[in-house]
Amino acid sequence: MQEKQPVAVLGGGSFGTALAKVLAENGREVLFWMRDSEQAQAINLERRNPRYLSQVALPEGILATTDLRAVLLQCQLIFVALPSSALRSVLPPIAASLHGKYLVSTTKGIEQHSFKLMSQIIEEVVADAAIGVLSGPNLAGEIAANALTATVIASEDEALCKAVQSALHGRTLRVYASRDRFGVELGGALKNVYAIIAGMAAALDMGENTKSMLITRALAEMTRLAVHLGANPMTFLGLAGVGDLIVTCTSPKSRNFQVGYALGQGTTLEQAVSELGQVAEGVNTLKALKEKADELGVYMPLVAGLFAVIFQGMTLQQVIAQLMSGEAKSDVDFIPTQGFSDHV
Ligand SMILES: NC(=O)C1=CN([C@@H]2O[C@H](COP(=O)(O)OP(=O)(O)OC[C@H]3O[C@@H](n4cnc5c(N)ncnc54)[C@H](O)[C@@H]3O)[C@@H](O)[C@H]2O)C=CC1
Ligand SMILES: O=C(CO)COP(=O)(O)O
Numbered sequence: 001m002q003e004k005q006p007v008a009v010l011g012g013g014s015f016g017t018a019l020a021k022v023l024a025e026n027g028r029e030v031l032f033w034m035r036d037s038e039q040a041q042a043i044n045l046e047r048r049n050p051r052y053l054s055q056v057a058l059p060e061g062i063l064a065t066t067d068l069r070a071v072l073l074q075c076q077l078i079f080v081a082l083p084s085s086a087l088r089s090v091l092p093p094i095a096a097s098l099h100g101k102y103l104v105s106t107t108k109g110i111e112q113h114s115f116k117l118m119s120q121i122i123e124e125v126v127a128d129a130a131i132g133v134l135s136g137p138n139l140a141g142e143i144a145a146n147a148l149t150a151t152v153i154a155s156e157d158e159a160l161c162k163a164v165q166s167a168l169h170g171r172t173l174r175v176y177a178s179r180d181r182f183g184v185e186l187g188g189a190l191k192n193v194y195a196i197i198a199g200m201a202a203a204l205d206m207g208e209n210t211k212s213m214l215i216t217r218a219l220a221e222m223t224r225l226a227v228h229l230g231a232n233p234m235t236f237l238g239l240a241g242v243g244d245l246i247v248t249c250t251s252p253k254s255r256n257f258q259v260g261y262a263l264g265q266g267t268t269l270e271q272a273v274s275e276l277g278q279v280a281e282g283v284n285t286l287k288a289l290k291e292k293a294d295e296l297g298v299y300m301p302l303v304a305g306l307f308a309v310i311f312q313g314m315t316l317q318q319v320i321a322q323l324m325s326g327e328a329k330s331d332v333d334f335i336p337t338q339g340f341s342d343h344v
Contacts, residue, residue, distance in 0.1 A: 084109025183235030199260020
């Protein structure tokens with residue numbers, strides 16, 4: 001792939017804006033596609049996105065546009081930074097222009113009922129593209145502010161991984177490669193649900209022990225499901241697993257955490273989501289996850305508890321009492337330990 005070719009970013013929200021900025025700072029020309037022409041015009045004129053990360057100055061190398069076909073004609077490397085709810089409507093009409101491209105999903109969601117991850121949807125829409133997933137502890141505002149950050153590009157296609165590393169790797173962003181696309185993507189989608197729970201705990205001022213218990217048991221649940229689905233549990237010990245879980249479960253900058261915080265203060269889900277005005281993928285992921293856990297019979301008490309509070313009318317106090325009175329389990333029971341000793 002030619003380094004001189006422009007790079008495409010699809011989706012004019014927070015993460016698209018952060019990615020476009022990093023790419024342009026690395027000297028790449030960026031074609032930044034969004035559906036809102038006023039927003040595109042404002043970015044080109046004022047060098048700021050008026051709606052997302054509006055305080056962040058955007059470099060000259062970014063051209064915002066609403067002409068998706070023209071963008072795809074010029075770019076080989078395409079980052080998809082759309083919410084999960086948009087992929088099925090945006091991609092199929094342009095599928096013919098995506099053949100043979102490098103398509104990198106940054107979207108952290110799961111489709112309900114099909115339980116498809118976003119890169120699997122992309123694969124279904126465009127069978128002959130190289131597909132990758134970018135995920136990790138990557139709060140958009142911090143990336144845009146050049147906070148030192150690490151991320152993972154996961155793909156079976158080595159050339160794609162190299163192209164993404166070369167485009168994004170820079171002074172403040174380290175890009176690690178992985179072959180485990182499924183595990184990396186699953187980690188990024190699952191952690192959003194636990195960030196909602198962590199936000200609730202913060203609103204109730206539950207303390208540091210509780211925070212740590214939640215994060216660690218969340219990791220246990222995520223990994224238990226991953227093992228059931230055939231993913232490599234070791235991936236969950238990396239940036240896209242525990243790394244992303246930590247940042248979203250501890251930072252009020254996470255939108256999922258914010259939704260949880262509002263719920264913990266007694267706000268309704270509808271109100272919390274509408275006041276946020278941005279994507280909190282964890283809400284839809286929760287539904288998909290509960291359905292899958294029930295179908296597979298995987299023990300996911302935190303998911304079941306949050307689902308009961310949000311969708312089944314149980315109070316937080318009832319769910320907490322239920323969780324705490326459950327039968328005591330072994331600590332690390334979710335990774336097959338054949339060949340290891342308990343007494344090392
Ligand atoms: N913001 C963050 O810190 C990070 C976000 N992500 C993931 O990136 C994805 C996108 O998130 P954000 O950019 O933060 O969301 P956002 O809420 O900031 O922006 C979403 C953007 O998508 C646009 N959009 C929505 N539906 C559309 C459609 N049908 N067609 C075209 N554009 C549409 C909106 O107009 C908006 O510009 C999510 O899956 C999120 O989990 C991943 C890493 C970090
Ligand atoms: O995925 C993220 C950080 O890695 C962003 O999380 P939120 O979508 O909760 O803001």
